[in-house]
Structures are given as C-alpha cells and as structure tokens.
Amino acid sequence: MNHKNYMNLALEEAKKGAAEGGIPIGSVIVVDGDVIGSGHNKRIQEGSAVLHREMDALENAGRLKSAVYQSATLYTTLSPCPMCAGAILLYKIPRVVIGENRSFIGEEELLQKRGVEVIVLDDEKCRRIMAEFIEINPELWAEDIGE
Amino acid sequence: MNHKNYMNLALEEAKKGAAEGGIPIGSVIVVDGDVIGSGHNKRIQEGSAVLHREMDALENAGRLKSAVYQSATLYTTLSPCPMCAGAILLYKIPRVVIGENRSFIGEEELLQKRGVEVIVLDDEKCRRIMAEFIEINPELWAEDIGE
Numbered sequence: 001m002n003h004k005n006y007m008n009l010a011l012e013e014a015k016k017g018a019a020e021g022g023i024p025i026g027s028v029i030v031v032d033g034d035v036i037g038s039g040h041n042k043r044i045q046e047g048s049a050v051l052h053r054e055m056d057a058l059e060n061a062g063r064l065k066s067a068v069y070q071s072a073t074l075y076t077t078l079s080p081c082p083m084c085a086g087a088i089l090l091y092k093i094p095r096v097v098i099g100e101n102r103s104f105i106g107e108e109e110l111l112q113k114r115g116v117e118v119i120v121l122d123d124e125k126c127r128r129i130m131a132e133f134i135e136i137n138p139e140l141w142a143e144d145i146g147e
Numbered sequence: 148m149n150h151k152n153y154m155n156l157a158l159e160e161a162k163k164g165a166a167e168g169g170i171p172i173g174s175v176i177v178v179d180g181d182v183i184g185s186g187h188n189k190r191i192q193e194g195s196a197v198l199h200r201e202m203d204a205l206e207n208a209g210r211l212k213s214a215v216y217q218s219a220t221l222y223t224t225l226s227p228c229p230m231c232a233g234a235i236l237l238y239k240i241p242r243v244v245i246g247e248n249r250s251f252i253g254e255e256e257l258l259q260k261r262g263v264e265v266i267v268l269d270d271e272k273c274r275r276i277m278a279e280f281i282e283i284n285p286e287l288w289a290e291d292i293g294e
Contacts, residue, residue, distance in 0.1 A: 049205045050234065055197045063194050066293050086233025086254070087197065091293045107233070110257075146213050146238040 003075070003097050006030055007123055010075040010099065013040040013053065014129055020045050023137075023144055024129045027053035027076040029061055029093075031068055037061025043144055052144075053077070054084035058091070069093050077126040079106035081145060089114055099126030103134060104145060150222070150244050153177055154270055157222040157246065160187040160200065161276055167192050170284075170291055171276045174200035174223040176208055176240075178215055184208025190291050199291075200224070201231035205238070216240050224273040226253035228292060236261055246273030250281060251292060 013026025017040035029037040039056025042048045054076055069091035077099035085107035095117040108118050134141045153175060160173025164187035176184040186203025189195045201223055216238035224246035232254035242264040255265050281288045
C-alpha cells in the first residue's frame with residue numbers, strides 16, 4: 001500500500017472519533033506493511049487529557065520491543081502536537097506521515113531536527129474534517145491544543 | 148509546602164508503583180498549593196506504552212482549562228522523557244521540579260529552551276529507588292525509555 005492508502009485508514013479512525021462525538025483526528029502505526037496499532041483522539045469520549053490519536057494508537061499497539069517502533073511508520077491525519085511528537089522521539093519512530101498541517105502546525109521542525117523523516121501529504125479529506133470540526137467546536141479544539 | 152514536601156508526595160506515588168510491581172516513578176501536579184493530579188508509571192500494571200508518571204498524573208487530573216495548567220508546577224521523581232516533556236509543552240506548564248536526573252537525563256534542555264523553569268533537587272531517596280529498580284530490572288527499564 002502507498003501513503004494515501006494508510007492515510008485513509010487513519011482518516012477512518014478520525015471518522016470513528018467524529019461518530020462518537022469526539023475530535024476527528026486519527027492515526028495508524030504501520031510495520032512491514034501491517035497496521036499494528038490504530039487510534040483516535042479520546043478527549044471527549046473518555047475525558048482524556050493524554051489520549052491524542054497518536055497516543056491512543058501507541059496505547060492500542062501495546063507494549064512492544066524497541067526494534068518494532070524503530071521500524072515503524074506513524075500515519076496521523078494532523079500535524080503532531082508536542083506531546084505526540086515527544087512520544088515519537090521516545091520510541092524512536094523513524095518516519096511520520098502527516099495528513100495535513102494547515103489546521104494546526106505541530107512539532108515537525110523538532111522531529112526533523114532529531115532525524116525523523118516527516119512527510120506531509122496535504123490531504124484534502126484530512127483538511128476538510130478538521131476545518132469542519134474547528135468551525136463548529138472552537139472551544140473543544142482550543143482545549144485539545146492547550147489554548 | 149516547599150519543593151521537598153511535594154517531591155515526597157511524588158515519591159509516595161513512586162512507592163505505590165513499586166508496591167504494584169511497577170516502575171517506581173511518580174508525579175504530582177500542584178496548583179496554588181493544592182495537588183490536583185497524581186500518578187505513577189503504569190507500563191507493567193496496565194501494559195501501557197503511554198502512561199508514564201507525568202502522563203498518568205495529567206490523566207488523573209482530568210480535562211482542565213488551559214489557565215489551570217498554565218499556573219501549575221509539575222513534580223516528578225525522575226527527569227522527564229521526550230513524551231512527558233512534550234505534554235508539559237503542550238499544556239504550557241511553566242515549572243517542573245525534578246527529583247533526580249542521574250538515573251536518566253531527559254529533555255530538560257528542550258524545556259528550558261521553550262521557557263519552562265526546570266529545578267533539579269538531586270534528591271537521594273528518588274535516586275535510590277530508581278537505582279535499585281534499574282539494577283534488578285534492566286530490561287523493563289530499557290523498554291520504558293524506548294531502548
């Protein structure tokens with residue numbers, strides 16, 4: 001599969017989140033072509049301050065050997081915040097594919113500076129789902145990014 | 148209360164983790180003198196890849212207004228890893244008090260560069276509990292820091 005296909009799986013996660021009344025951001029973690037973890041933002045559904053999509057995907061992947069993370073690609077519909085970027089650095093995930101970074105620009109520069117490959121797809125579907133959410137729920141969105 | 152007293156509360160959390168068979172690192176979040184969240188590393192107890200002590204403390208504090216985080220001090224028995232440092236940056240927590248950084252040196256420099264006040268107590272009890280754990284469980288410790 002190519003990046004677009006995996007991003008569509010992350011987008012499916014985002015839609016799952018939206019269907020639950022949550023913030024529509026999704027993520028999948030891929031190793032050797034297989035999705036080993038997927039997740040979406042759980043702030044609203046679980047009252048969670050830490051389960052951003054990447055964190056939820058990491059949590060759902062479970063406890064893994066470091067070598068697994070180090071051969072993974074993380075797909076996320078939106079540019080990763082400092083917490084999620086930090087998790088990527090902690091586990092030395094070498095490649096991050098981002099759906100879009102127009103709604104929010106996260107720590108792409110820090111990731112690149114630390115040697116992580118960052119690919120931005122500028123995907124229109126990823127942009128649309130965030131833009132719609134932010135327009136309707138500006139306060140929830142501000143909360144999610146600590147503003 | 149002074150830093151030492153709050154650090155003792157974080158250390159109590161670390162001991163709680165140890166009593167559960169977990170990695171003995173604890174954290175408390177303090178606002179206006181009150182502890183609003185406390186937690187400890189849950190890797191072993193809950194098979195969690197994301198609930199480091201600071202993350203667990205943030206999660207236990209629940210969803211908070213940004214102004215609350217922005218007046219908080221986070222106490223952690225050990226120097227914060229990239230993920231936890233990222234969470235501190237996400238929520239704009241202005242001050243972090245660290246029990247010790249000899250067992251592990253985390254992202255103190257990044258935090259300072261972004262304007263976070265970092266205070267290291269070099270507390271002997273914090274050092275001892277980590278040194279004992281790492282000596283007996285080197286593999287679990289390596290897993291927790293992504294190595």
